[in-house]
Amino acid sequence: MLDLADLSSGYGETQVLHGLTLRAEPGRVLAILGRNGAGKSTTLKTIMGLLPAKGGSVSFDGKTISGMTPFDIAKLGIAYVPETRDIFRSLSVRENLDLAARRFACPDGGWTVARVIELFPRLGERLNNGGDQLSGGEAQMLAIARGLLMNPRLLILDEPTEGLAPIIVKLIHDKLADLKHQGLSMVLVEQNFGFATSLADDVVVVSRGQVVWQGSPAAIRANKEVQHRWLGV
Amino acid sequence: MSTDLGFWVLQMLNALQLSMLLFLLSVGLTVIFGLMHFVNLAHGSLYAFGAYVAASLSGAFGYWGGFVLAPLAVAALGAVLYFTLIRSMRRAGPMAQVLVTFGLIFVAVDATRLIWGDLPMGSAVPKTFEGQLALLGVQYPIYRLFIIGLGLTVLAALTLVLSRTQIGAMIRAGVDNDQMAACLGINVERMFMSVFVLGCALAGLAGAVAAPVLSVTPDMGLQILIPTLIVIVIGGLGSLKGAVVGSLIFGFVQTFGAVLLPTLNSVLIYALLAAVLVIRPEGLLPAKG
Numbered sequence: 407m408l409d410l411a412d413l414s415s416g417y418g419e420t421q422v423l424h425g426l427t428l429r430a431e432p433g434r435v436l437a438i439l440g441r442n443g444a445g446k447s448t449t450l451k452t453i454m455g456l457l458p459a460k461g462g463s464v465s466f467d468g469k470t471i472s473g474m475t476p477f478d479i480a481k482l483g484i485a486y487v488p489e490t491r492d493i494f495r496s497l498s499v500r501e502n503l504d505l506a507a508r509r510f511a512c513p514d515g516g517w518t519v520a521r522v523i524e525l526f527p528r529l530g531e532r533l534n535n536g537g538d539q540l541s542g543g544e545a546q547m548l549a550i551a552r553g554l555l556m557n558p559r560l561l562i563l564d565e566p567t568e569g570l571a572p573i574i575v576k577l578i579h580d581k582l583a584d585l586k587h588q589g590l591s592m593v594l595v596e597q598n599f600g601f602a603t604s605l606a607d608d609v610v611v612v613s614r615g616q617v618v619w620q621g622s623p624a625a626i627r628a629n630k631e632v633q634h635r636w637l638g639v
Numbered sequence: 640m641s642t643d644l645g646f647w648v649l650q651m652l653n654a655l656q657l658s659m660l661l662f663l664l665s666v667g668l669t670v671i672f673g674l675m676h677f678v679n680l681a682h683g684s685l686y687a688f689g690a691y692v693a694a695s696l697s698g699a700f701g702y703w704g705g706f707v708l709a710p711l712a713v714a715a716l717g718a719v720l721y722f723t724l725i726r727s728m729r730r731a732g733p734m735a736q737v738l739v740t741f742g743l744i745f746v747a748v749d750a751t752r753l754i755w756g757d758l759p760m761g762s763a764v765p766k767t768f769e770g771q772l773a774l775l776g777v778q779y780p781i782y783r784l785f786i787i788g789l790g791l792t793v794l795a796a797l798t799l800v801l802s803r804t805q806i807g808a809m810i811r812a813g814v815d816n817d818q819m820a821a822c823l824g825i826n827v828e829r830m831f832m833s834v835f836v837l838g839c840a841l842a843g844l845a846g847a848v849a850a851p852v853l854s855v856t857p858d859m860g861l862q863i864l865i866p867t868l869i870v871i872v873i874g875g876l877g878s879l880k881g882a883v884v885g886s887l888i889f890g891f892v893q894t895f896g897a898v899l900l901p902t903l904n905s906v907l908i909y910a911l912l913a914a915v916l917v918i919r920p921e922g923l924l925p926a927k928g
């Protein structure tokens with residue numbers, strides 16, 4: 407459903423991705439693993455059109471999306487939950503949710519504000535709080551909820567567990583597992599090896615802007631050498 | 640004389656009137672900056688253009704004709720500017736933007752000279768607002784009260800739109816983080832254009848209402864530019880509240896400085912600006928926390 411072919415990208419003069427190729431399949435969860443600085447976040451930003459592709463291409467359902475604006479890419483059905491969460495600080499929690507809900511309402515069985523609050527009851531208690539008054543866990547729940555309200559065909563998450571307490575990590579894990587069983591396609595970037603491999607259907611490992619290994623979660627869990635060499639586990 | 644209540648009332652009203660005029664100018668400039676990270680130094684020239692259009696139309700269409708048409712004309716000019724220059728310069732970096740929009744000021748000054756000549760133009764106060772009103776023991780021109788009222792009305796309307804509507808939430812989101820706003824399916828390019836054009840219209844409105852109280856000259860845009868920039872720097876870039884507070888501070892310091900400390904008046908506001916920059920470099924009420 408999402409194809410990155412020989413993708414090159416970076417920041418100004420600094421090239422970070424050097425011909426990265428990977429594919430995310432519909433209805434499956436693809437985990438992208440790799441050490442700090444490997445280029446995982448850069449990959450996601452390039453998919454979203456936040457960074458220009460300098461070479462190669464990104465395509466979504468067979469349609470080339472590299473070169474399109476983040477606005478057009480979002481409209482095509484890709485929701486992005488960034489590493490920094492990027493909750494709008496000047497907006498209340500309710501306004502943060504409404505922003506996505508109004509634009510992507512989906513008449514039958516889509517995500518609604520009521521449903522995401524059912525998923526994360528904590529957000530229901532925080533509706534009138536400002537976006538700058540949330541704990542890290544709440545901000546992460548809001549960022550995921552906001553992504554779901556876009557009723558996306560593909561949800562992209564960048565390190566959703568970073569900096570969260572174990573109990574919140576467990577909660578996020580269970581919610582993402584529910585979403586996976588409902589058939590939502592996801593791309594998940596993670597440092598937390600156990601978290602990622604327990605959710606993923608497919609795994610790719612990235613190092614220095616290239617894919618250096620791919621396989622199944624079971625295969626990488628069994629492969630100490632790959633873990634040691636590319637992930638430093 | 641400074642013990643006389645009437646004196647204080649009069650100066651307060653003068654200060655408020657100046658503040659409201661500055662508010663109409665600075666609010667557009669600051670929100671445009673907050674959203675687009677773009678400083679349009681030619682914003683004052685749009686104000687001058689508004690004043691000229693209003694003054695020259697008031698002959699044929701009366702004051703209210705100018706009052707309505709000047710903002711529309713300036714908005715149209717703003718749209719042309721946006722599509723020809725501003726949009727393609729958004730990623731050009733601050734230095735190029737400053738140079739180009741600074742250059743535009745001189746283009747605008749010469750263009751107004753060519754069209755309207757060098758002599759100051761005047762325009763009359765509308766019939767409805769002629770004369771003076773007795774207020775707390777002073778006689779005050781009704782037209783100047785109208786300017787204060789108009790400023791407060793625009794402030795109330797903008798506050799309502801920004802804080803209570805979906806469009807307002809979109810704009811606040813765009814000021815916070817335009818890239819994330821785009822990733823949530825907000826058409827930020829269209830929003831930039833609309834806000835830019837609306838900011839231009841408000842500058843045109845400021846010019847139209849200022850025309851009867853100031854003399855309309857080619858350099859009026861340049862003269863108002865520095866006060867407007869001081870307002871948004873003191874208030875904090877990108878925020879409506881900052882524009883309000885900055886305008887009030889500038890209006891009051893300028894007005895009371897002129898009558899109470901005439902010898903120091905020209906440096907007073909700069910001293911204040913310097914103090915704000917040292918103590919709170921991001922301004923008093925910046926949009927980003």
Ligand SMILES: Nc1ncnc2c1ncn2[C@@H]1O[C@H](COP(=O)(O)OP(=O)(O)O)[C@@H](O)[C@H]1O
Binds near residue numbers: 420444
């Ligand atoms: N804004 C930036 N400007 C310049 N270089 C950056 C920027 N962000 C990240 N980098 C560099 O790009 C490389 C990859 O970063 P990133 O994709 O964030 O890694 P990961 O998400 O895998 O930890 C790193 O070497 C990092 O220093």
Ligand SMILES: [Mg+2]
Binds near residue numbers: 446447448565
């Ligand atoms: Mg990262």
